[in-house]
Amino acid sequence: MPIRDLLFVLTMIVMRVVSEPTANASFLLLAGYALLGRSQAIKALALSWLFSMLNPTLVAATTFASTGRFLIIGAAALSVLSRSGLLGKNRQISLMTFATLILGLLLVVHSLVVSPFADVSILKAISWTLVTTTLLAAWGALNVNERAVLTNQMFNGLILVLICSLPLLALPQGYSRNETGFQGVLGHPQAFGPTMALLGVWAAAGMLGDRRPPWWRVLLTGACLLLIVLSEARTAGVGMVLGFAMAVVLVPILSRQRIRVMFHGLRSPRLYIVLTGAVIGGLLSGVALTDRIGSYIDKRGGGGSVLDAYQTSRGALLNTMVDNIEANPWKGIGFGIASNPSEMIIERESVFGLPSGAPIEKGVLPYQVAEEVGLLGVVFVLLWLGMAIKRASRVSVTSLAMALTVLMLNMGESTFFSPGGMGLMPLILFTWAVSVSPTNRQG
Structure with a gap:
């Protein structure tokens, strides 16, 4: 810089x-x-x-x-x-940017027709469309050198978030939100965990593309996994693992490239040394490691399996969303509208009375889309996401892993269409992953 x-x-x-x-x-x-x-x-x-x-x-x-x-x-x-x-x-204008504009226009029209709070839905639709198209256009217009420099700056910036958080492991400020989950320099463990998941999958996927992965990248991946466990953000851990695994499986299929050409890191002894060390360390840790992972999965829920824990934390949200989907299968309840609209808290600015904030909590992205814009809206969103994933797969395993991890993070707490809060950083990295044009793909 x-x-x-x-x-x-x-x-x-x-x-x-x-x-x-x-x-x-x-x-x-x-x-x-x-x-x-x-x-x-x-x-x-x-x-x-x-x-x-x-x-x-x-x-x-x-x-x-x-x-x-x-x-x-x-x-x-x-x-x-x-x-x-x-x-x-x-x-x-790129095809991806144009498709985003069309999707945004459909969301605005839907908001005018369906939403009980049309101004709130329109504001959220315009906000997401504006941020996403801006990021796609900006990333896509950078030349090879500009993109490489900015990518390194973003990567190093997330590393600084990790480094600055480490001293707080021993201080109460690092756990101030709920006194158990580590949040570091961020305001919530559910923000810190996903951020570490994005950094971790970035580091891990980078190892596969390097003939000789540097030790710092290996250690960084391990540090991210440890901090995710300490944050108690289960969705972050599952999202990182699933995003990485799905990318490894799908990128050779979607990009039609040979595995040994894309995964140079599979030939490196360092990767297998790390995997062996992780297994030996797990065996030596024994009960202590098992207890910690069990606590991470259970997260004070008193349940047993991962599915039980998921049902305990997200079951109520899902049940309400399913009821709304069954009641309004085709038109939905309105984009960005809470499952119980009467309970929404809408903040408005004092001059024109325009909404400045209307936070909602939605558990799972597919259910959120179906609930808010109906099953027809789900089709358009899936087409848009399919185009994005296809583009990411043509770039590298790192890009596909990042895009998939962002989506997997939205299986526990949906923030993809909320660029005003935690959803902004994942959206920045998602657009980075899917925005490389044919002219600068070689970078």
Whole structure:
């Protein structure tokens, strides 16, 4: 990262931490930073995610986060749009970006017709469409060198989140949310665990493509797995393992490339040394390891199997969603609407009364889509996701593993269509995975 950019980013982080006035101002500065270029737009969105998700016991409070996020999204979109050529004669738009715009338009129309809170649904549909198309257009327009530099910066940024969290393992601030699950520098174990899952699958998949995986990458993968267990975020652990395993199985099929060409790391003794060490360590740990993993699976639920634990934590949410799907199978209840609409808490800004926030909790992405936009909407979303997964498979096993892990993380707590909170970072990495064009795929 250029020294100027690095100093600017560090200054904004310090401002976010020290006091409420400077924390509010940091969002304004991020919006200005997003206007400087495509890479800056993506980094501004990533920092917006970080600023919103930071552990409240470590940083100053802010009253501008909700409005500030929208300003940053708007600035990033304007920055990318002004450089895309869409406003001039040489209009170029990728198929993936065009498909996202069509899907977003369908969500807006559906919101007008079906939603009991049309303004809330429209705002959420426009917000997701704007963020996703902006990220797809920005990633896709970067040349090989720009993409490589920004990819390394994103990867190193997540590593810094891990490193800065380690000292909190011995401090109560690292467990302040529920006193048991480790949350590190983030505001919730259910945010920290998935973040480590994304970093872990990035590191693990990178080992398969390297003839001689570096030891730091091996250790990083192990550290991510350990921190996921400590966070008690079961969906994160399952999502990382399933995303990685599915990518290994599917990428040779979808990309039609030979396994030995794609998985150079399978020839490396280091990979097998790590696997052997993990098995021996597990055997030596014996009861202690079993108890810890059992506690991780059970998570104070008193159940036995993983399925029992899943039913205990998500059963009530799923039951309500299933009831809504059965009652409204074709039209749904409205995009971004809670399963019990009467219980929604809608935050509105004071000037025009527009909704600035309406948080909801949904357990499983497929059920969420079916509940909110009906079975016809599920078809359009599946077509869009199928196109995205196909594109990711043509790039590398790392891209496919990242895209699949993001989706698997949404099997326990659905955040894919919520770019205003925890869902923003997974969406940044999902669009990174599916946005490589034929002209820069070689990078």
